[in-house]
Amino acid sequence: MNDTTVNNSQARYSVGIDLGTTHCVLSYLDLTKALEDPTLEPELTIMSIPQLTHAGVIEEKKQLPSFIYMAHESELNEADIALPWNAQPKSIVGSIARELGSKTAIRLVASAKSWLCHSGVDRHSAFLPVASPEEVSKISPLTATYEYLDHLRAAWEHQFPEFPLAEQDVTITIPASFDPAARELTAEAAQRVGFANLTLLEEPQAAVYNWIHASGEAWREQVQVGDIILVVDVGGGTTDLSLIAVIEEEGNLTLNRIAVGEHILLGGDNMDLALAYRVKAKLSAEGKELQGWQIQAISQACRDAKEQLLLDNDIDSVPISVPSRGSKLLGKTLRTELTRNEVREALLEGFFPEVKIDDHPRAVRRGGLTQKGLPYAQDPAVSRHLAAFLSKQVTAADDVLGSASSADNEQGFADPLAGNFAQGGIADFIKPSAILFNGGVLKAPVVSERILTTINQWLEDAGADKARLLADADLDLAVASGASYYGYVKQGQGVRIRGGLASTYYVGIESSMPAIPGMEPPLEALCIAPFGMEEGSETTPSQAEFGLVVGEPVRFRFFGSNTRRHDEAGLQLDHWQEGELEELPELQATLAVEGRRIGDVVPVRLMAKVTEVGTLKLEAIAVNSVDQNGAPERWQIELDVRD
């Protein structure tokens, strides 16, 4: 009781922030009110975010587009960019940025979140907007993330001046597929805004929390022990997949996040663009050539048309008209139409084809010369990515539900391998029994039906029961709502999803053997953080010792695996199957010179810690030197190496 009162005086609200690739949403829950009567379902509110929509015009919207416009100094009047809380904001964020950027792309910062988890670039360096002339001032993906959060903070404090956002209980959502460095960077941006009570939550988990909140107590009737829930989240820019198992512990239903998918840069924006190019092809066939701005305008018009054609079932075609840019409208307005068949063909067959379970994404092949750009998914078919994920995670539920679960799926074959052969080589996969959808794209019934049919076809082919759809509303805002509800769950109310680390992490060690020309020394992998490691826990230091050279950065190769679930910290692997371990950006440790000679080698052991925030921290612990307090000296190992 004492604890709660202390907590209440600090954090009155639980605030959930969906920091999306294309939009940010903020939801909040009054903790004081909710904890007064825990029998009632707490009320979640989506905050209306004041933002500039055009020069000098301020509107309140539920979504803050994640865009920043780096304006030229003579482009806008000072009075026209004033915000209610700041007469001279340094950056132009939100709807107006997207609006201005649609005409001046070289000054638009977009997709900062995708850059944040792109390991091929230094995410602290200022390079956004990409491919823009030198004189345009640039910011880093980290700063862009900070700007979105800071706008939300200012908007919040404008509405609740007595409750600074930094002191509230803030939960920021991230894709489940974010690597440790991207998580760390998100936390860094949040800490720069000043958030003191911060937690990171995986987006698919947030979607599940929202579903639990929306269903009330009834959620316990919609799932049962042994269920495997597949969360499919197709947002504006990314597709995120997770599996959650329903288990029983001490007579209570508990949820356990057992697997997450890879980071797939594929979302609703790709679909709008695909439709726009289809319309463009149609117009070129009529002999009309389009300019860049017209394609922009068409993809906007296609987005509206798509929504109509995917929702209403009696509209056969929607006219697309693109007005001229000048003041003359008549005779210069480009007109065509988008039909239901075209939309279905382009979207359903292009992005959600009915494929077999063993039809996986075409291998990513990169040319020697790759432009500095985002690693967009090479295969646009979400269904193939889904098939690959379910196949790869075939044993994911074995630990929590027992290997009986996969045996059951094999219709009574005791040996899963025998089951495989008996089915004529059909690849085995994990069989979800319930599906939860999230993300704006899946609001369209046609799309969600298609995914459901495809998965059910796989299940039927494998002789398993069909999966049920868990109904949820407001797929655009669900993640933010779920995140603010999570802040309430953390107070000990309702059910909490168990998760921990979604991957096992390894450090690469070169085996010591005589150098042979033309042959790389074989690599071994030392497990430093096991799968499922929970927030607030740490591993014991490894047995293996490493030599850190004083005064110069030492780099480690870093690997992650989301299929090897049983490796304990300290285990050294000398071989693994192809695709099991995925190389992540290098780690770096630098020992300050203080009290040592440059070039000295200090022996250290490595250990891992998962912070309360939800980020992974790696530390090097000195084997034979202590600090003033007598504890072994420790150094932080950086996850995001700066070149």
Added chain:
Amino acid sequence: MNIDLSAFPTTLDTLHLGLGISAALFLVLFLTKKKAPDHQAPAENENATGEESLEQTVEQPAKEVIQEAPKTVVLKEATPEAALQLLTLLQQDARFIDFIQEDLSGYSDADIGAAARVVHEGSKKTLDTYFTFEAIRSEEEETSISLPEGFNASEVRLTGNVVGQAPFKGTLIHKGWKVSEVKLPKLSAGHDASIVAPAEVEL
């Protein structure tokens, strides 16, 4: 009669004494009676005068009006800001001004239709975003309805054979529209609302 103007009375007779006293009395009366209105203007400060005289001029006719002429009301003056803002919104999303400023003669209906779609879709989006409309009467148009006594005459307009007493029976011609909510965007203080569409220059 010979009048000697240089002659000066040596003694005071009763008649002259009476005259002198009455003259002095009149002077005193004159001074006390006329003092207020006449003497104020130059002597006292200008502000006070201004206010008082204004009060008088306003009050006087007002009193008369109440008794004689119909009541005048202060007319509300619509602020141009809001109107300009609506024009800006309609131009932004619907190209409203561009369309109305065009000369339609010489264009085919297909051309006009293509442009009209832009205007219609955009205007609808604007109206739906910033206004909430509701019908004043929920009954079907062209059906018979009855208006009770004390109906709101601003909401319902009676036409045609307007005689008799409420309740009135009649045919609903137009169901009416009422804006129940207006959510116009806010404008920053220094924003020039008269620019409904800035000129655009591509570099």
